[in-house]
Amino acid sequence: MKLIYYLLFVLTTAIVLSCSQTAEEIEKEFINSKIDTFEHIGDEQWVVVLPGLGCKGCIQEGEAFMVNHINNKKVKFVLTRVESIKLLEQKTGVKIKEHNNIFIDRENYFELSNNNSIYPLIIELKEKKMSKYEFQSPANGMAFERLSDRLAMN
């Protein structure tokens, strides 16, 4: 069945309305500021933000990526808007609390304020600053595959 309310209302945390900036600029600035003030980054080179609600297929890709790379210390996983850790553990087989490269974002610190909040977010870091980012979305369906390739090369 084609459920036309497939993407149900996903309210966002932060309200950022500005007349002078484009949506892309606001988004970039938001992610930049979040990375700058995020205290849980060590030697990781990527931060992967996985929302618990949103684009189902995209999130499943993200969860599969987490399962495959859970022991890779170059990646920090941030789980935001998670409904249940218990169910996520059951679904993925990953014991969330046993991995210190997983951060459970209970206060929705990383939640975006725009339509992209429903997609997993991949942030590349350079010296603990954001250098690039992209979303795994229906329009950009190879993002995790590209990251897997890069991790394999590193």
Next chain:
Amino acid sequence: MNSPKVGNENFDKLNASYKLDSVGSRNYALDNETAPRPQYLHYAGDKKNVPELSFLNINNKRIYIYDYKSGQLKRTIDLNNLDLKGPFSIKGYFIQSLDSIYLYDEIKMRVLRINHEIKVADSISLTNNSDLNTLAWTLKYPQYQPTTSSPFLKYEEKLLLTGMHPWALEKPFLEKLALTAKIDLNGENPKFINNYPSEHYGSEYEWDDPIFTTSYTDQSPHKDKLVISFPISHHLYISDITTGKMKKVYAGSNYAKGISSLRKRDKSDNKYREKLTQNVIENDLYAAVKYDKYRNIYYRFIRRSLVDINKLPDWKNKQLGIIMMDDKFNYLGETNIGTLKDWNWENSFVSEQGLNIERIDRKTNDESLLQFQVFLPKKL
């Protein structure tokens, strides 16, 4: 240009004589496959010696049935092996007896009746077997997201299930799309009653999201009446189940101001989502309605506006209020019980003990228990 607004005729004019008091709690131990906040939960206390609380775990496709008073798990019903061809996704249920359980299958938008062997005895389409791969049916039939606050209700030999149209509906379709399916248990095709009220929908307002269009229902003390709460109306709508005629009664909050909608959506507006979120935060939005037959009181939930959004930008910081009215909808009072972060208000039901609301344990994030707080009205 001002945004269209649904005014509250009794703002700051109502006098309270009751408040809502917390009188106790109830906990139900969950197995290691089940998390709190199940989407669909049902309290059955009417004709049973032992009142039961049941819920659906949509992940492992099981219905769990507990003794409401002792909190002991009595049995589970495993729906994994339904004898159906193709995929199915059960999202709601009604237990008439263990030999007659009705299930809502979201994939094919149908109601299934299963017997004690978990065999499918009946299948009733809620779209008159429309082709679900086209979208034409979406302007003729509602979509359902059964929850504890939009549940199956039983009336005589019928089950009632009220749905919604998730997005803004243009005026010509208001009369064509009725929200409540009357599902004949004797096998006739469902009939549909109850349209969106035209004074609020399909007009100058832009209610273009399920948060504005979801309907919440309960049965009134007059069994042939259905009470419907729409998020953006200060009124409740009382539907005659037999004729489908609706009348409205005032059932608003003393503290709710006008509810503003966004202006008609400019499709090129790339900040629409942010504006929508801001609109939800700034406005009062009504929610579930529950009738308490033990005390002859209606409870209506409201998610209050957040005035200072700079300090509290998270919409889940909205306060959850509960308005009390007598069985004639006379205002009795209202009480705020906390924020949307503290309460999974959609899982609320009335038992002899009071109004039960699922509590979210934010301090411990303990997922081993399903926890309820019980409330009773208290004279001021």
